[in-house]
Amino acid sequence: MRRQLMGEFDFIARHFRPLAGRGAMELRNDGATMSLPEGGELVLSSDTMVEGLHFLPDDPPYTVAQKLLRCNLSDLAAMGSRPQHYMLNVSVPSGRHYNEDWFTRFAAGLAADQKQYDISLLGGDTTGSPSPLMLNVTILGSVRQGEALRRDGAQPGDGVWVTGSLGRAALGLQVRLGKLNGGKTSLVEAYRVPTPRIGLSLYGIVSAAMDISDGLLQDCGHIAEESGVGITLFEEELPFAPEVMAHMETHREMILLGGDDYELLMTCPVTQEAALQAHCKEHDVPLTKVGTVREGRGVAMLDKQRRPINFSRTGWQHF
Amino acid sequence: MRRQLMGEFDFIARHFRPLAGRGAMELRNDGATMSLPEGGELVLSSDTMVEGLHFLPDDPPYTVAQKLLRCNLSDLAAMGSRPQHYMLNVSVPSGRHYNEDWFTRFAAGLAADQKQYDISLLGGDTTGSPSPLMLNVTILGSVRQGEALRRDGAQPGDGVWVTGSLGRAALGLQVRLGKLNGGKTSLVEAYRVPTPRIGLSLYGIVSAAMDISDGLLQDCGHIAEESGVGITLFEEELPFAPEVMAHMETHREMILLGGDDYELLMTCPVTQEAALQAHCKEHDVPLTKVGTVREGRGVAMLDKQRRPINFSRTGWQHF
Structure with missing residues (x-):
């Protein structure tokens, strides 16, 4: 994490530190670490949600958080991978309604789905945004070596x-x-x-x-x-x-x-x-x-x- | 990758597929895979660069790409990690100068630094943006188990x-x-x-x-x-x-x-x-x-x- 917003440290501490899992080092370092199960390989996917394109400004922050995680979880499901962690990047427009209350409810949505899908926050960053709210998750999971599902195996007759x-x-x-x-x-x-x-x-x-x-x-x-x-x-x-x-x-x-x-x-x-x-x-x-x-x-x-x-x-x- | 821009597949094929490394599955799947060296753990960091905040609209696209990678590489350096891959997320405003030519030069900057730092593109996504150009990289490297450098070990007298x-x-x-x-x-x-x-x-x-x-x-x-x-x-x-x-x-x-x-x-x-x-x-x-x-x-x-x-x-x- 770098180039923090004014008060970003407090902001992260309040909303996101409670979500941090093993390897996240409490979101206090330049990055995070993650281990893989023996014989496993990492599976990654990344999705961005942009205000006005992928969600509406008045969508409930709780469900915006859930959708953000679930779109990414769905990518892992499609690859046959077990989810473990995620990185969260948030770019917040100033002078809008994305305030303390909004992020409290957003973090509650993340927390609920962390519990439901047995995943935890590993790191990310927070920046300003000149206009829309941008939310990005990179989801991290594992699969046994070589066993990720792919798109290119369909055969005539299937x-x-x-x-x-x-x-x-x-x-x-x-x-x-x-x-x-x-x-x-x-x-x-x-x-x-x-x-x-x-x-x-x-x-x-x-x-x-x-x-x-x-x-x-x-x-x-x-x-x-x-x-x-x-x-x-x-x-x-x-x-x-x-x-x-x-x-x-x-x-x-x-x-x-x-x-x-x-x-x-x-x-x-x-x-x-x-x-x-x-x-x-x-x-x-x-x-x-x-x-x-x-x-x-x-x-x-x-x-x-x-x-x-x-x-x-x-x-x-x-x- | 999902929810593609109009023509996103061609856009990705032209600019980013040549940068894809082992595990990226040519950017054709929902995600990507990555292996770690024996006894290694994954180190991750993520940084977002927003037009107008972290770079200027008329900065050369070649150096914007380099800075994007290097800020992230610097986070890995700070953790004592060897870089391997990165995920790239791009949100592009329409009707601006971020066109074919801009991304050709941007991809050239990525290619140059991939070579210099021995890393490759693993995946990511591309969306529209209502206003600024947003560039995000999650960098992935490895370190021997437990040997990531941290911020919390300084002792009086050091x-x-x-x-x-x-x-x-x-x-x-x-x-x-x-x-x-x-x-x-x-x-x-x-x-x-x-x-x-x-x-x-x-x-x-x-x-x-x-x-x-x-x-x-x-x-x-x-x-x-x-x-x-x-x-x-x-x-x-x-x-x-x-x-x-x-x-x-x-x-x-x-x-x-x-x-x-x-x-x-x-x-x-x-x-x-x-x-x-x-x-x-x-x-x-x-x-x-x-x-x-x-x-x-x-x-x-x-x-x-x-x-x-x-x-x-x-x-x-x-x-």
Whole structure:
């Protein structure tokens, strides 16, 4: 930590020192240390959340903290890694509502999820920001040497599987923006507090994995491209909750393209399907087969009549 | 990596994929992996640079990249760690001059320092930014288990030592801001491209270490506080280059308080002074004894008449 804000030491001591874990040296040094289990390798991922782009200024600080950690935890889940620690970087605009009270509630959200996911804060820094609040986490976990899940192993004939249900977060954002009448608060909750699928052990079962953050279609595109295959999805197989189905007529494209789900997207050889289903059942994780991997390129989604759906866009976009 | 910018994949492929090292999986996965040497533990540090606060919009992108890496490398140096990899997070404002050309030169600066310090890019993310350009690096290195240098080991009677020379970066910033007439361009260079003191092996020799980023006085304060001691510095012992001495009459306080030096600040028992001097000489690192650790609290700087100097501030401040 360096180049501290005015009063940064007190600020860190008050809000973040109670979150510091083993190796963090109470956030009092230039950096931190971390050990790995014997035979393990480190898995890292990093995600930034920008006020106005990834969260709204009036989102509850408690859930902003949870989403920040959970988006990162979801990346580790997608790599089959057990989370251990995280680094936190915060850039705070002055003269706004990001004050003592805001950070007290933000730290409470971090603390709750540290407990839930058995992780601790290792270090980071705090700076000013000329305009938006910027929050960045680098999450650190471990996996047995060579056993990190990857995106590039999908083979023609594999099934395409997703955990949980889709579309709730995308609709939840619309509710938040005042653009969806009659949307349930559970949709907003899904947008604010995703459920990372930490704790599964899918190495040797699935052939490729990633998390769904940009939307099913776009993220299938990543697996297809990295694996050199094509993917066909079936609309009628997609898992949607009733509060999502209620908006299907008016918001079909938004629901199908989704985004922000933070569910796992996997491809699995037919020979391993039973193992995948048994493992997810054991861990109480809902699982649905939504498509197949084929030779070729690209991703197609077929409607109930097995006709390709033409979308006006492919997934979540920033600007 | 998730929630990509429009065209982020191409952007990453063009600029950052060539920088990716072993474990980065060509930046194509949700995260990255990293192994540690046998018996090693991970050392991490993270620093954010914000446009307008830590660099100026018209600073050369090549040196912005170098400074970003070197500030982080300096944190590893302060912990006695060998650097291996880094994570890079970039938040880019749209409609500004941070375009293709800017990032080509930025990536060239990263590439040059990757070569110089034998490190490689491991992952990160790219987002938009409503206003300033934000650059964040988490640097990753290793150290033998338990041998990370810390700030809290200074003992009364130890000497206080610094590497290199001080004050050039602080004056360099003034030159950049048009507030220092007759300042040499070497001062600006020192501000833009610090020299992290990577490569020394000081475990068992020094009793405490950190890097000087906020200024000698303020950073001595950190060691004093963490170690529960007082520190006395002697103005006449401080190492200043001739181009700094030239401004001593007009800018004494700015020079003495400094900031942005990224030199090592160490305390060393008298019994280890010969070892410290021999080690630094072997590595061609200039070394100067500038003070002593005493019982008590706080930091005092004495002038040539051994009178305490009263400063109007203690060091570098953000706002």
